[in-house]
Amino acid sequence: NVNSDIVLHIDHVHKTFAGLHALADVHLDIREGETHAIIGPNGAGKSTLLNVCVGVLPPTQGKVMFHGTELTGLKPYEINQLGVARVFQTPEIFGDLTVLENVMMAMLSHQDGAFRLKLVSRFDEQGEIGQRAVQALRERGLGEHLYHLAGALSRGDKRRLELVMGLVQKPKLLLLDEPTAGMARADTNVTIDILRQIKQSGMTIVIIEHDMHVVFSLADRITVLAGGRVIAQGVPDEIKGNPKVIEAYLGE
Ligand code: ADP
Numbered sequence: 001n002v003n004s005d006i007v008l009h010i011d012h013v014h015k016t017f018a019g020l021h022a023l024a025d026v027h028l029d030i031r032e033g034e035t036h037a038i039i040g041p042n043g044a045g046k047s048t049l050l051n052v053c054v055g056v057l058p059p060t061q062g063k064v065m066f067h068g069t070e071l072t073g074l075k076p077y078e079i080n081q082l083g084v085a086r087v088f089q090t091p092e093i094f095g096d097l098t099v100l101e102n103v104m105m106a107m108l109s110h111q112d113g114a115f116r117l118k119l120v121s122r123f124d125e126q127g128e129i130g131q132r133a134v135q136a137l138r139e140r141g142l143g144e145h146l147y148h149l150a151g152a153l154s155r156g157d158k159r160r161l162e163l164v165m166g167l168v169q170k171p172k173l174l175l176l177d178e179p180t181a182g183m184a185r186a187d188t189n190v191t192i193d194i195l196r197q198i199k200q201s202g203m204t205i206v207i208i209e210h211d212m213h214v215v216f217s218l219a220d221r222i223t224v225l226a227g228g229r230v231i232a233q234g235v236p237d238e239i240k241g242n243p244k245v246i247e248a249y250l251g252e
Pocket residue numbers: 017020022040041042043044045046047048049
């Protein structure tokens with residue numbers, strides 16, 4: 001099968017919001033093991049594309065296939081069960097739970113919400129789930145915050161927590177929406193290091209990113225969106241200095 005190395009196949013996807021073409025005929029393949037960056041100016045449709053991929057938004061037209069399974073019409077948790085994890089642009093953490101509880105919740109992401117909360121309250125850090133959560137947090141530099149309320153973390157630590165929450169789901173495909181947004185340079189560099197380790201583990205990663213330093217540090221291939229359309233695609237050297245890409249960013 002010539003398509004066996006294609007993890008995610010975005011097949012002529014359109015998304016319209018009340019007449020506004022947020023996505024127009026986006027056609028894109030994500031290959032096994034690659035880190036694929038999606039870049040483009042504000043309002044280009046990047047977050048919308050990710051939301052269509054994870055089932056948060058239905059496409060107006062077109063479809064998305066994951067390892068040959070059509071995702072269109074599936075609910076977000078069903079897509080998650082197939083091995084797709086996502087980290088949103090706005091951290092989706094439970095501010096009133098501890099950092100450790102948040103990670104345990106993520107480990108139980110295949111269960112529905114109320115049931116997860118009940119499970120987490122039964123597991124203390126001595127249980128298997130708790131131990132794995134503690135380990136994951138320590139490895140990513142959050143060991144000192146285990147029992148702090150997630151809502152009280154700094155912005156950088158919240159984003160890092162979200163990344164850990166994505167990772168513990170052991171996804172086949174990790175989708176990240178601006179994982180360094182709002183971070184200071186030092187935190188951004190820590191995040192780049194974490195993402196490099198994840199990349200080296202062989203995971204397939206799609207990263208939406210505004211910060212070109214992050215993009216060029218991590219991406220194997222880059223797709224450029226502008227006005228809901230793919231305007232360029234290639235390896236970093238093909239995108240750097242591409243006149244169409246420079247033009248798309250000029251209005252920023
Ligand atoms: P990006 O992530 O590239 O900045 P978005 O995908 O968030 O862009 O948005 C693309 C376009 O779609 C923008 O014009 C935005 O205002 C519009 N849009 C996004 N989400 C919605 C929504 N839920 N309802 C209406 N318009 C939306």
